[in-house]
Amino acid sequence: MSAWTTLVQAEDLAARLGAPELVVVDCRHSLTDPAAGVAAWSAGHVHGAAHADMDRDLSAPPAPGSGAGRHPWPAAAALRQRLGAWGVGPGSQVVAYDAGDGAFAARLWFLLRALGHGPVAVLDGGWARWSALGLPCEAAVPASPAPAEYPAAEFDRARLLDAAQVQAHLRQGGLLLDARAGERFRGRIEPVDRVAGHVPGARNRPYSDNLSGGRFKAPARLREEFEALLSGRAPERAVAMCGSGVTACHHLLAMEHAGLEGARLYTGSWSGWIDDPARPVATGTE
Template sequence: MRCETLIDVGALHRALHDDAPVLLDCRYDLTDPAAGRRAFADAHLPGARYVDLAADMSGPVTETSGRHPLPEPAVLAARLGAFGITTDTQVVCYDAADGAFAARAWWLLRWLGHDAVAVLDGGFAAWVQAGLPTERGEPRPAQASAPPLAIRPPRVHAVAVDEVERGLGGTRRLLVDARAAERYRGEREPIDPVAGHIPGAVNRPAADNLAGGRFKPAGLLAAEWQTLLGRHAVDELVVYCGSGVTACHHLLALAHASMPGAQLYAGSWSEWCRDAARPVARGG
């Protein structure tokens, strides 16, 4: 078994018997941070380990950072290594349904240079709908003495806020906002203190990658993204969202469509809007 973008429930169920993938449960709720851990304790895929967005998949929040800054690579590698993930381990990440939080874990592993990582298409909901078995109980403690996952050259890349600032008004890069349209337009902002978007960014909500709760076929995604890209190459694309989580959904969709090379603005809107000197755009 080797999967690097998406895996369906049938293939994963077979792999649990034939191979030994490490399953990462990434369920989370931005409005109730403890909800994912409670859901894991209630039911999770057999053998899964719980990874928390704030505690495991993010670094410490500072006065200038976004809500979910990238963790230190060595800290992340140690945490994942304690779950039994080695250089050759196949990893499968899942969340409640749409794949946004699982895509963050997928991106982080590829950021560490780990190729063999996929997201369960349809997530926990698809697994349960298929009538497949689950387990109950709290997450097993990490192995304190386990070696860290080896860090290799990254397969994906992030850009910093100063790079985004330098690109304002230019045409070399295409900036895509993955948030819902009303948040992009500044009509509603339920989380961050300022509403709007980075000037020059265009909007493609992450939900547009899905149809019926699953990722759209690779060919359809490729056609939609090529239309959005226009004259831009994929490696000129920078994606962002509220805090660098949902934007990873776009990067997964692009990889599934065989269009790698786009970059993540990890600080995203929650970092951008912390500095009142940075410009804000509203409307469509």
């Protein structure tokens, strides 16, 4: 069967449930209530889906003052161990989903993509569309899969930038796309981090701009919109950021779905940027 590498539709996933190579992972999460994700999974989830905790499974432990941000990028060994516990091997078809818009599922997608795993996709429309269609779900805890041993892969560090690399990227004319809502980017509100504003030189494109009616826009439309932002730059010249390196992955997924591969991630993002009070902060329009 052909691999899913960016998005998968609910009907197609439903048709492959139970396939031996398939691993489904529920990534539902709430920034304001860290326990909400597992509670939602316990109440009902895609049949057979494991649960990924954003703080424990998809991030490293907090390291205040390090520049790593609120959701530090995990060590490859820790991620490989978690993948093995979920039954993910190098040939597994992984499907990640969240409540609907893909903002949290895209984090797992890019973690695996940066690890070199090809067959991984996000469920377009997530749990909202799956449950609305009445597709197979359950509340029972799935039986533990046979543990798998994920090979000793490492992250492609060229796709993961820190603050100093972002500053150099901007000096060299690269594009820095901030996926946060416009009000946060402009510094009008800041519900999560202690400082409001954005990295000077960044451009704002809220990740919600990748969606229409709760699902990703068509590849041709996404390509047109991102090429306008790239202004002739290669996709590799784009770096995505957000508040903590999570929802920025939505841009990386949208770009790859549009055929624009190779964009990179500022892992610490805004919460990592402001760890150093000497770094400049901009407010207002870009």
